[in-house]
Amino acid sequence: MLRLTWVQPEDLIGHELHQATQDGREPSAVKARWKAAGGKEAPLRAGASPEPASRYLRQLAEDLLDELADLPSRLADSEPTSLAKIKASCPAWPTQPAGTRATGPTQPAGSGPAGPTQPAGTRATGPTQPAGSGPAGPTQPAGTRATGPAQPAGSGPAGPTQPAGTRATGPAQPAGSRAAGAAPDPKKGGGTPQALASDPTPAATPTQARLEAAWLGRAVGCLLGKPVEKLPLQAIRALAQSTGNWPLNTYFTARGVPTQLLTQHPWNRRSASTSLAENIDGMPEDDDLNYPLLNLLLLQRHGKTFTTTDVATLWLDELPAGRTFTAERIAYRNLLTGLEPPRTARHRNPFREWIGALIRADVHGWTNPGDPAAAAEQAHRDATLTHTANGVYAAMFTAATIAQAATGTADIHTALRTGLTVIPPASRLAKALTHAIQLARTHDDFDTVVDELHATHAPTHHWVHAIPNTALIAAALTHADGDFTGSICRAVSGGWDTDSNGATAGSIAALLAGSPAALPDHWTTPLKNRLATTIGDFNGTGFDTLAHLTHTLTHLEAPRP
Template sequence: MNAISREAVLGCWLGKAIGGTLGQPFEGLDGPLAATFYEPVPTGMVPNDDLDLQVVWACVLAGQAEPSVTSSALAAAWTAHVEFPFNEYGVAKRNLREGILPPFSGSFDNWFTKGEGAAIRSEIWACLAPSDPATAAEYAYRDACVDHAGDGIIAPMFLAALQSRAFSGGTVDDLLDAGLGVIPRDSGIGRVVIATRAWCEEFPDWRDVRSRILSRFASQDFTDVLMNTGFVVLGLLAGRGDFARSILITSNCGKDTDSSAASVGATLGILSPTSIPGEWLAPIGSDLVLSPGIVNLDAPATIEEFTDLVLRLRERVTFVPREAQHDWDPRSKAVRVTRSWSTRAGELGALNDWFMPPSHAPAPVSTGESADVELEGTWSQLPAESFENDLMLLRYPLDAQGVQHVRVMVASNLLVRVWLDGDWLFGRDGGAMFPAPHMPRMNTFADVELGAGPHELTVVLHRPEAGHVGEWVVAIADSRTKEWIPDALRVPPEKGAV
């Protein structure tokens, strides 16, 4: 391994840490922002899952007698070393604990399939397959399919290929071409990359390009890979090779700022390690600081030691064929509920409750016929035309599997009211969804103490406007860890309900 290659790998991790530290205080903000430096200026590296997970993957692979990148090995690492409950991470770990293997662990019952969670893990695969975009992209696929699907997989493949190409030098356009070469150009990621390149040529002000990215690719989920990948491309192009300008443009676009700025910083750190200014390096230091959610791992103490671990691993890792995909029927994980239909039209005073059952009152009693139905999972969708009346009443059997401190979350874009064992819990009158138990929106959750089950959760949803689709996610989590409780809504019929 020559000194230049080591410098590029070290530049990757330093650039990653700098970009993540810059963007972290602004994560989730809409933008555009106007930062010109760290706010606040750190006194050391700030831990971030963007780097944490790549340290886990490297340590796990390094511990193998004959290292090879497989989805099964990475899936095992999730449950052994990662306690993050975040977004797609939490869903994937729930699926894995329910016996659902990759790639279905990423695609099944996952509202966050297009989240940034795998795109932020692309660098390790570029470092293990430098100047080999196709292999780097394949490694990224094997990683991403554990907790993503669709564009949530395509984005890290694009970035891993782009960053792998950066080890050979060249221009940003050379890197973008390499990334596009491993993905479908008609995918969402392909479209946003191509469109952003064209807009960067047409508009000199990055803010104008940002506005166009959002006009076509915006999402209610600030972690969505489409718009955030657009911001990465924008920073790389509009920054014109200037490290600070590039990461600032991307971070100032807003949304998933730490993730997108970290991707830009890592890419430029590979392409030109000496381009990282000293004033950006100094506050970071060299200590490798991991989040408390990374457990049971003997990790390197410094970024330099981590760099050397990756370089040694690169010499040892062997490419093996992709694991055969097993047969799995998603119907085996259906959620069985009792459904009935109702309306409050014509009732005196119904308008006061927006024609929903009154809040803080006992759970409504079905007056019409009820039927047992199977929902695909915890995440359900139903178009307005499939509603048989104004109100859909769903009764979910619930078993917290011995967990006493429980978070009940029902996130929906519809008017919704929720009761547990007949007692009022919460309600919300529609709005944007973010169905993550660790950071639910107001009035979409309650923390309760449960005795031995089973219990019954009553959810009432109002029909959406004509032509619209209603969706809802019901999550049962440990209120202390915010981790999903596996199979909490799949109560065997013989156990019954209250």
């Protein structure tokens, strides 16, 4: 019997009831009707319940999903999805660097094509350069931790820099231990000076080497998290501890894990054969890499003035439906039934504030160095195909953070503060990020940070929801001072959506590192400069080639007739 995940109405209704409670609606009457009819709770970790519902329950679930969608939300004013309203609610929205021009479409997203496009399936090519070619820009040394509550971005000049691409001489910091050179105790004064939103970072194209590091970092972080995706926090800790890999500092392995422990907590069944240390042979396919590849195609075909409709068309042309999950699968289904953006994000889509839009944000940041506003606006047009409110904010925050990091002149704390300037300060995500960053600055032991985050979010949020996962990413990067190994290991060791969190933390930390040479060999060598995918003709492509293609898009304008 086929039980297609993430689309069955009887499974969606339970998730929508949780979503309604979180976003300020009052679903108790609808919940009572569903329970009285014999309806069940949403599956805790799987995408579908094992048995189909009766025809009556399925029809009731569809009707109740529509009723829930019509309920008013008390958070509607503080958590808008419209870009204009988001910008109006952000007092420190970053200004664009001098000499740049707005990249958004002149029509509302989804109102029509953005001019002629290339035929589906084509993509720009060109000579590639050797891995690591070109001088890397300067980066700030790890260990310059800021303290105190998060402030808006742009806070003055960064400290002394060292050449990007230089490898740290000391051992990598394992997850859980505070990086050397941490800032003063926030309880004893000090802290981060307040930023000025009117001081944008001058636009500077990141070197191809820096972009290659970012692609590699995204892949490594994803690969680290793949075997433990969906596992509870205590299982992740127990599996790593059983092989002496705690605090986490390298890929997971099954060698030495007691049989009883593996029986109780088996590896992710889809990933173990390609992502445990003894099995890695190149980068296996994962949606955390597929979506950045799709966004390369998006910018090649439409430039930075793409619309949400362009994103939808590209997906139908290039993205196999079976490679979509949660909000993306719902939106894909909605497109096939004739709905148009942005309704595709709202119609019977209880996953619209989950992590799917965040994992699509990197390319928007990589290609807008020093222009976090443009990066956030691009991420918004992409995200609103599938997400609303905090699901969209997570993508905007990530894109803006990456855009700031891509200049090579900002440390991780400045980059994260920049990310906070593009999301509504009264939103649940902004509050969760501020809390997470403060926890990371306060506690020396990262396990304590993780335990507090889980105590705060786990009782009310699904393990794929954007709010707890984005908060964990920010905490990991903050606690590790942007160190690559420290950041990815903290992000993955914190649980929840481990491969996505590792991927985003790895992308940002590697971007700050500046070049592939700055990433420890034990992480990158097993990837063999090769990526597997079903997107376009990218299967088998090297990360140096992906960096070259990304580099050509950093100042790309829209195609003209």
